[in-house]
Amino acid sequence: MRAFRVTGPHTATLEDVPTPEPLAGEVRLRVGAAGACHSDLHILDDPNALGMPMPFTLGHEIAGWVDATGPGVTGFSVGDAVAVYGIIGCGTCASCLAGRDNECRRVPPSGVGLGRDGGMAEFVSVPARQLVPIGSLDVTQAAPLTDAGLTPYHAITITSRNLVPGSTCVVIGVGGLGHMAIQILRATTATRIVALDTRHEALALARDLGAEHAFLSDADAAGRIRDLVGPAPGGAEVVLDFVGSTPTLEIARSVVMAGGDVGIVGLAGGTLPVSFGMLPMEARVSIPFWGTKAELAEVLALGQSGRITAHVETFRLADAAGAYDRLRRGDLRGRAVIIP
Ligand SMILES: [Zn+2]
Ligand SMILES: [Zn+2]
Secondary structure, eight states: OEEEEEEETTEEEEEEOOOOOOOTTEEEEEEEEEEEOHHHHHHHHOTTTTTOOSSEEOOOEEEEEEEEEOTTOOSOOTTOEEEEOOBOOOSSSHHHHTTOGGGOSSSOSOEETBEEOOSSBSEEEEEGGGEEEOTTOOHHHHHHIIIIIHHHHHHHHHTGGGOOTTOEEEEEOOSTTHHHHHHHHHHHOOOEEEEEESOHHHHHHHHHHTOSEEEEOSTTHHHHHHHHHOSTTOOEEEEEESSOOHHHHHHHHHHEEEEEEEEEOOOSOOOOOOSBTTBOTTOEEEOOOSOOHHHHHHHHHHHHTTSOOOOEEEEEGGGHHHHHHHHHHTOOSSEEEEEO
């Protein structure tokens, strides 16, 4: 079969590899769709830094159909439509036992398409416990919901204490994750949404999806938000930063209210100084990572209800490299989804 594989720093190519045989406890999927994520670019830039053994097949946002089951697998039949919960924790630490593989205490973040073969291939084998049924949801929708949907859903869940009616949530970055965050906030809260981005078309999308205000993320952005939320120590109840650069974190720091929440989701590598005086009293900063399997089932249910829709642009597997080039240039209209 063909697979789009990381073979070294800055090197990913389409290769012919053997079709995987499902091991004990595993299920082989015929891949229906696999999303291209910004974090894949970080892997491509420096797979060694992340400690991921190469080569491996990219793709950690996967949906498809059960093709074969390995020894000991029950509860799945050939043809079942499923999505893959991508994080593989140790399965035995207190976090994993509580269903929070995303904060496993024993193994660093890794999973399907993250050091082990992922979904940018015609087939992929994954442990059966990673699968979540998707019912009638289209695989092209289900795949991006497993990360581009799940990650903002989790960030919203852990800041939900502050997302009460009358609150303001600032969403920085209206890309693959941010455009889902706006929809999830609309579907699950009554918060007022203020979106920031550097691109006018992203601001138009944010307004279409339900942001009450959408501003350019420039030197005046914090002032515009302050005009809406009033002076410190008041401010925005929640700021979700899907960029994570030093300038966007500075905006987050300067508009969040006392007792508010800043969630840093984006991987741009910026720095937020944390000390008395740098943030309002009682403010909390979190580094949400992906989400739990239970949350994935909830996100898929939102997708199935039609209340959230991933904006996607589809590519053939042969065009995967081009999809990542477009992702790097920032000129995709929605999530790039590979259809093997
Ligand atoms: Zn991702
Ligand atoms: Zn664990």
